[in-house]
Amino acid sequence: MKDYRTVADAVAEEIASGSLRPGDRLPTQREFARHHGIANSTATRVYRELARRGLTVGEVGRGTFVRAMPAVAGDFAPALTEPAAGRIDLELNYPAVPEQEALLADGLAGLLRPDVLGAALRPVGASGVPAVQGSAADTLARGDWRPDPAHILFAGNGRQALSAVVAALVPPGGRLGVEELTYPVVKAVAVRLGITLVPLAMDDDGLLPEAVEEAHTAAPLNALYVQPRLHNPLSSSMSQQRVEHLAQVLLRLGLIAVEDAIWAFLRDELPPLAASAPERTVLIDSLSKRIAPGLTLGFVVAPPTLTSEIAASLRSGGWGPMRFALEAAHRWQQNGVVQKLVAAKQREAAVRQEIVARQLAGFTVTSDPRSYHCWWQLPRPWRADTFVAAAAQHGIGVVPAAAFTVGGNHAPNAVRLGLASTHPDVLSQALSTLAALCRSAPEDFVTD
Secondary structure, eight states: OOOHHHHHHHHHHHHHHTSSOTTOBOOOHHHHHHHHTOOHHHHHHHHHHHHHTTSEEEETTTEEEEOOOOOOOSSOOOTTTSOOSSOEEOSSOOOOOTTHHHHHHHHHGGGGSHHHHHHHTSOOOTTOOHHHHHHHHHHHOBTTBOOOGGGEEEESSHHHHHHHHHHHHSOTTOEEEEESBOOHHHHHHHHHHTOEEEEEOEETTEEOHHHHHHHHHHSOOSEEEEOOSSOTTTOOOOOHHHHHHHHHHHHHHTOOEEEEOTTGGGGTTSOOHHHHOGGGEEEEEESTTTTOSSSOOEEEEOOHHHHHHHHHHHHHTTOOOOHHHHHHHHHHHHTTHHHHHHHHHHHHHHHHHHHHHHHTTTSEEEOOTTOSEEEEEOOTTOOHHHHHHHHHHTTEEOEEGGGGBOTTOOOOSEEEEEOSSSOHHHHHHHHHHHHHHHTSOGGGGOOO
């Protein structure tokens, strides 16, 4: 019979080596016992021993997780010379909730019957099938807006939807207007397609419609890319007055806007730009944040005049959907899984924003109560690049403002924190560490 302390020692070694990282979820005690060939009662003692050593933390309804490193306080270790054993990811940002796996599994049960699965594995075009278009319209509906199902196209994921739409609207050598701080993937798409990004000024209410008009007058834009709701990285949402103003400018200029609505499900009471300018807006969305990144689906809601052109772009780029994902999304919408996950992720975002407010109190942080990221303007004398390096040596990954800056524009002295990918306990400790680091002086941590 294995002694529980021996088993606990083995798990502790995995944590020390980095095989198990801060925020990783341990299996249930029953699964752990089966895997290690021990009794359930022994597994219980192992988990208690790991918690006693401060290596794990358990939370009712969530499970048992590997703890983050102790928060830095008082005297600081040299941040640029002593690397941490694990890594806490505040860069990637995929929300998850405890009930997610069970809900998704239940929703897929009917799809796994052999006859149904056979149909779900057949090829499908960018338009999907009418029933799925209808359920997709329900998934995408926000405020009083619900898209016409006949105008919905599908892609393999949100990035493919974005690439296909931009390729359809902007020719090589063309000009795409973007907010001066924008989603980094747009920058990569522009490089691949050989197009020029034109940075447009913003204020606290988002993109300035006057900046769009000025840039288009100076040299015509082929299209505009914009994030009206829960902007990444700023988390800001345009007022409805600003949305209406932008819609009027689009109509007056005859310009098409590509509206990125990937995070907008967290503010589902706010209608999209597409509701105010449906004939001048192509909306893109996906399931990666609503559901999970591993089985995703991209959506395109296009004006009738652009549907054929965008569908052709999806086909020629190899960016079409998988029918299995279409059928899964349809079932998850029909049986209420999507609605339950959206509500749960909205609640979880609020919990994480409360952690931000508590741990980063006194700093200049911009966010939204239902966002999974925040924008932290660093105090002097810290520079974003130095702070990112110092955070990395503490085992914490954050994204500098330069990743979101377009062209030769000066990058703000700020970082974006992704709040979704770690356990709340780990997130709290990581933010406490970063706050303590930020209260120090950068010269205290210069490498010899």
